[in-house]
Amino acid sequence: xxxxxxxxxxxxxxxxxxxxxxxxxxxxxxxxxxxxxxxxxxxxxxxxxxxxxxxxxxxxxxxxxxxxxxxxxxxxxxxxxxxxxxxxxxxxxxxxxxxxxxxxxxxxx
Numbered sequence: 001x002x003x004x005x006x007x008x009x010x011x012x013x014x015x016x017x018x019x020x021x022x023x024x025x026x027x028x029x030x031x032x033x034x035x036x037x038x039x040x041x042x043x044x045x046x047x048x049x050x051x052x053x054x055x056x057x058x059x060x061x062x063x064x065x066x067x068x069x070x071x072x073x074x075x076x077x078x079x080x081x082x083x084x085x086x087x088x089x090x091x092x093x094x095x096x097x098x099x100x101x102x103x104x105x106x107x108x109x
Contacts, residue, residue, distance in 0.1 A: 005079070005093045006064040022067050030054060035066065042088050073100035081108050 029035045038046045051058025077097045081090070085108075097104040
């Protein structure tokens with residue numbers, strides 16, 4: 001299952017984010033083993049998170065998923081969804097984004 005609400009190459013946000021502090025806190029928690037490194041996937045149970053080792057490929061996306069997405073979602077999201085998108089997690093993500101900010105938008109194309 002490969003679903004992510006933020007992809008490294010498809011990410012954009014406004015300025016004014018205390019990015020250095022967020023990155024330093026994320027790295028501190030990773031070094032001290034206090035980040036969750038598993039996810040409970042519907043129909044699969046608990047599975048290890050991919051890309052959770054520094055400096056391996058995808059570690060930046062893990063930061064975006066664990067830190068940036070929850071930080072930014074309350075400000076509103078604009079999500080572009082391909083018409084053929086299939087994921088058991090997509091409806092939950094849309095619901096979360098709309099709960100975090102009812103002015104968020106999801107556009108199917």
